[in-house]
Amino acid sequence: MLRAAIFDLDGLLIDSEAIWFETECEVFGSVGIKLTPEMGASTQGFRLDEVVAHWWQYQPWEGPTRDEIAQRLGTLVAERVASRAKALPGAVDAVRFARSRVEGLAIASATSDAIIHAALQRLGIAALFDVVHSAESEARGKPDPAVFLSAARMLGIVPGDCVVFEDSVNGVIAAKAAGMRCIAVPEAAQAADPRYAIADMRLRTLEALDARAWDAVTGA
Template sequence: MQDVAVIFDMDGLLINSEPFWCNAEVEVLNELGVPLQLSMCNQTMGLRVDEVVSYWYAKFPWTAVSQSEVAERIVHRVSELVATTGQPMPGAVEIIQLCQQMHLPLALATSSPILLIEAVLNRLGLQDVFDVVSSAQTEEFGKPHPAVYLTTAHRLGVQPQKCVAFEDSIRGIVSAKAASMRCIAVPAVEDRKDPRFAIADVTLDSLAQINESWLKEFLT
């Protein structure tokens, strides 16, 4: 298995940050007159923050500040919430430790910007865990485009077909599969009945379900 690499998404998979994103987006965009409600945030789940802002600007344009400034405000607010109250998802730290024990190359491939990545890794004590950390913010296209996963595989020095991606969103799964990777999906409770998760190779209720024997068998 030494030529197999494991790549993790971040938001909603390793840390329970999706509520933070929703709260920050509603807070910041409401101030600009956008009638965004928490129930509407699933429309943009998995997108980069600049794409989220662009999505809502197209529907409810504002003039007070630039889209880039709005994106920065959202990221800073999410980072504050992560730093003060962020909690790991069940089994998240344990699965990363297991991958380390198995000497698997580890990477992070997320839609989040570097500022938030650093906040999350610091909060979870995972600052020095990943061999490669990639942000879709540096790509021309974010998820569901496969760019961030292809870049991550290249930086790991591993063929995409030899990579296994862990994802919690439909856009993330599409991104990983488009990069020719196997994908383990761990959707949120409210999304588990979504038939689109069938494109993942395996769908689990929690990362805590994974033990060494299960992972070895899947990676073989």
């Protein structure tokens, strides 16, 4: 029996991946790193500081420190999410559906608290969640399972009674490593990635979440 649902945020509930990529191109471009879409996709699910560390290792830059780049990136993304991000198809209804089926509902995201709260306010669903947890307080981000395990602990529900909704491969890997069931909703450009096969279910969009899909995952 599933007692909790844990949702990722970026690219799952809110159409922010384009905002992230646009902002990453701008910020990293200012220090000489030109990102391709494939490069941007490779860090999906990473914490903000891990994204900065990743590209620093790839090509160290002169001038602003990594902390300054991370702060600039986070501030710009939060501002842009708050002003123009949109809910992805079926996202709000899926959250409300899950709320009606479980005892505990959480957000567990690699992104910062500021960006999470900007997104939830933008969507008008902040009050539906019992727990909002950012991986910025964890030692490691996804694909490490820590952010999901912490969310379950904060809900007071064992991992095996949780289902995670994720769009990224790194997030799916993290959810399964946490011992949770996982419903993957991959972006169309990444849907063919064979690593999604470890998910318990794949949906094209959250619009496909209904009682039949839920029962299939729960074994009801």
